[in-house]
Amino acid sequence: MKKVRLATVWLDGCSGCHMSLLDMDETILAIAKRVDVVYGPLVDAQEFPKLVDVTIIEGAVSSQDDLEKVRTIRQRSKLVVALGDCAVTANVPGMRNQIPPRKLLERIYVEGADQCRGVPAEGVPALLRQAVPVQEVVKVDLHVPGCPPPAQAIAYVLTELVEGRIPDLKSKVKFG
Amino acid sequence: MPEKVSIRIDGEYVAAHEGQTILEVARAGGKYIPTLCWLEGISSVGACRLCIVEVSGVGRLLPACTTPVQDGMSVTTQSEKLQHYRRIALEFLFAERNHQCAVCVSNNHCELQAMAQRLGVTSVRYPYAFPKLPVDLSHPRYVLDHNRCILCTRCVRVCAEVEGAHVWDVGGRGTRSLIVCDMNRPWGDAVNCTNCGKCVQVCPTGALAEKGFAVEEMVKHDRNITRLAARRGGPA
Numbered sequence: 001m002k003k004v005r006l007a008t009v010w011l012d013g014c015s016g017c018h019m020s021l022l023d024m025d026e027t028i029l030a031i032a033k034r035v036d037v038v039y040g041p042l043v044d045a046q047e048f049p050k051l052v053d054v055t056i057i058e059g060a061v062s063s064q065d066d067l068e069k070v071r072t073i074r075q076r077s078k079l080v081v082a083l084g085d086c087a088v089t090a091n092v093p094g095m096r097n098q099i100p101p102r103k104l105l106e107r108i109y110v111e112g113a114d115q116c117r118g119v120p121a122e123g124v125p126a127l128l129r130q131a132v133p134v135q136e137v138v139k140v141d142l143h144v145p146g147c148p149p150p151a152q153a154i155a156y157v158l159t160e161l162v163e164g165r166i167p168d169l170k171s172k173v174k175f176g
Numbered sequence: 177m178p179e180k181v182s183i184r185i186d187g188e189y190v191a192a193h194e195g196q197t198i199l200e201v202a203r204a205g206g207k208y209i210p211t212l213c214w215l216e217g218i219s220s221v222g223a224c225r226l227c228i229v230e231v232s233g234v235g236r237l238l239p240a241c242t243t244p245v246q247d248g249m250s251v252t253t254q255s256e257k258l259q260h261y262r263r264i265a266l267e268f269l270f271a272e273r274n275h276q277c278a279v280c281v282s283n284n285h286c287e288l289q290a291m292a293q294r295l296g297v298t299s300v301r302y303p304y305a306f307p308k309l310p311v312d313l314s315h316p317r318y319v320l321d322h323n324r325c326i327l328c329t330r331c332v333r334v335c336a337e338v339e340g341a342h343v344w345d346v347g348g349r350g351t352r353s354l355i356v357c358d359m360n361r362p363w364g365d366a367v368n369c370t371n372c373g374k375c376v377q378v379c380p381t382g383a384l385a386e387k388g389f390a391v392e393e394m395v396k397h398d399r400n401i402t403r404l405a406a407r408r409g410g411p412a
Contacts (some may be wrong), residue, residue: 144298
């Protein structure tokens with residue numbers, strides 16, 4: 001049977017959703033047999049591959065880099081899954097949204113620093129004005145809320161997706 | 177005795193009496209209609225719009241908590257249309273303020289969060305407003321966090337009707353509406369507040385909480401308020 005080309009992406013989040021993904025005990029073995037992980041923090045690929053079946057996004061869209069990544073992902077993925085509250089609602093990364101990025105960075109890296117004062121400018125992507133949920137930038141096919149979503153919920157989602165079905169998550173998951 | 181009337185709820189004939197609301201009759205018959213702003217024992221205002229029902233012959237959806245029954249009325253409490261609009265109403269509540277469930281004192285004990293799960297809301301289709309809102313920490317025992325407030329006005333009503341202090345009101349208009357304390361002053365400076373905490377107990381979210389509680393620790397006891405109100409003979 002043809003394996004499902006799966007990518008996972010870590011944007012503005014804490015990696016807790018990826019931890020939860022790895023926390024599904026022996027179910028992960030059954031799923032591993034059916035998928036080919038082609039991109040993500042768990043594999044070495046540097047560039048987002050062309051033609052991906054399912055991409056799981058953890059984290060809010062918070063920087064210019066996140067924005068470009070998410071647009072590329074949408075173009076190259078058949079199905080996009082927003083995993084966890086940050087990807088679904090912006091959650092904790094969105095708590096900065098009331099403060100303009102310049103003020104925020106100055107508060108932290110200038111006022112709040114004892115040494116090496118100065119807003120980092122090189123090698124880091126510019127922050128967007130607000131951290132937003134993935135679906136405010138591109139179309140999302142499936143939302144899996146939770147902080148993190150329970151491992152069983154992720155297991156259920158992946159099991160259904162590898163079978164070619166869209167999981168019905170209504171009332172199985174919650175925010176927070 | 178009030179006059180007896182007969183209405184139909186989801187096709188079943190139900191006996192009721194004049195003066196009762198659709199919600200009261202439905203609940204007495206064991207029918208579930210989702211509610212957030214409604215609380216047994218205090219008056220009903222129809223603020224949250226979750227209890228909307230279809231009444232045949234009426235072209236718009238009516239809130240069950242404030243619509244009195246009429247003889248011969250035929251009410252539908254569950255339909256795809258109602259489900260659609262209830263979800264929209266709930267999504268607006270989420271989009272309007274900053275509800276970070278994961279880091280809220282009321283996480284896992286929140287009526288808003290539970291309602292989203294119950295109605296199968298897994299995302300909000302509207303852009304979030306991310307408003308900048310204050311947190312009032314001036315009271316020695318309690319906190320008012322406007323970020324979590326859904327303007328259900330349970331606090332306003334319980335304070336006026338059960339405690340009799342009427343400390344709370346709604347100030348401002350539209351999306352700028354805020355719960356205000358004692359004619360808009362910090363809670364700690366309120367002269368009418370009796371520090372009873374009834375507002376905290378009835379608040380469905382983490383907007384009103386006791387100090388000293390961390391994430392997930394604030395559990396509310398609104399049943400106590402309902403019992404108290406029943407002993408006093410119901411809403412004023």
